[in-house]
Amino acid sequence: MNLSQLPLNSLRAFYVSAKHQSFTRAADELCVTQTAVSQQVKGLESRLGTTLFNRMPRGIALTVEGLRLFPVVEKVFSELTVSLENLCLGVSREPLNLGVVGTFALHWLLPKLDSFYCQHPEIELRISTNNNVADAFSEGLDYIVRFGRGHWHGSVAKLLFDTPFTVLCHPSIASQLRNPQDILKYTLLRSYDIQEWDQWLVKAGVKAKVHYSNSITFDSTALMVDAAAQGFGVALASPLMFASKLKEKKIMQPFDVFLHKGGYWLTRLDSKPETYSQLMFKSWLEVQIESQDFK
Missing domain, CATH: 3.40.190.10 (Periplasmic binding protein-like II)
Known part of the structure; x- marks a missing residue:
């Protein structure tokens, strides 16, 4: 298939509809009618030869094919938006979408981020928190820091460090x-x-x-x-x-008895190669961990 033949409006109609799980709400965002959005999506489905949404009496839901396409289209539109904004501002920054479990984000990552920004002003880091959500990559994330034992289907996992409880x-x-x-x-x-x-x-x-x-x-x-x-x-x-x-003595550790439940892992989809921003962030993380006093 010649990708240049795919109409941008149809892809955008699919993206916004998938984001809201609603043709009506997509129409509101795009300032067109619900019928126009539905027709755009039907046209895209016809060109692709597959169904992207299950139409139900009270709404729509992505099919398996739609779930596969959504993160790809979301990433494209997200990067396009950033590129256009940076073009208008006269700057060029590569985005990195990072999902992080809340405890790691608040108590380990955030206090160190100034160092990353100083070393890599060319990278725009976007952070969202999650609680080890199984399908978090469907949100278009490049990396996810998870807690566990390193086994997540379809993911490449690199151990950052163990955290006994x-x-x-x-x-x-x-x-x-x-x-x-x-x-x-x-x-x-x-x-x-x-x-x-x-x-x-x-x-x-x-x-x-x-x-x-x-x-x-x-x-x-x-x-x-x-x-x-x-x-x-x-x-x-x-x-x-x-x-x-x-x-600060706000809490105390009364016993030296530890339960080993797992550690923090840097994970990514094994189906996608790492980008420049991913490699730079991983390298920075490794340096931070090497300098960490784990005693």
Whole structure:
């Protein structure tokens, strides 16, 4: 197929419709009628010989083919927009779309970013946070920093560093903890992994089981540790990620018992070669990690 024969308006109609999951909302953004958007998409489907949307009584949803096409078209339009804006401003910067789990972004990456910007003013870094979302690459991201053990389908994963977990809590609580079993007297702050506290207790040599009726579940480790710093209970988290709170004595680490759940990984789609901006960011990350004191 001659790609030059694909009309730009049809591709844009597909992109905006996929972004909103609605022909009506796409029409509002493009300042045309809903019928015009629908016809543009139908024309594109006809040229490609495939269906990009499932039409349903109450909306539309991308087909498998549409899901494959969307991140490609999104990246093209995003880069085109940036290039045109930079052209008008007389500058040229290559974008890098980075997805990062929130704890890593707040407590490790952001404090170091000045160094990256100083070294690479030619790269425009765009950061979004996620919670290890399985299909995050469908959002057009170039790299995703994830937490886990390095196994994500369709991805190339490079280990940045391990982050073992241990108990973190307010100093007033830490002063009352004589042995690991004492944590069971307090509210346990946890993630959606219901086994992690039991696993830590086994590591600590405690045979007692956790009663999760006395617990609070968080979808953000950073929020969980903030709750621990306010005395709501004891958290299980990485002391490396919260070194500043430990230094400021907002929280304390009462035990040297660690649960190894995984580490932070830099991941990308294995179906796409790395760009200049990706290689520069990866190289910068490696230097930052080499200089990090992990003790």
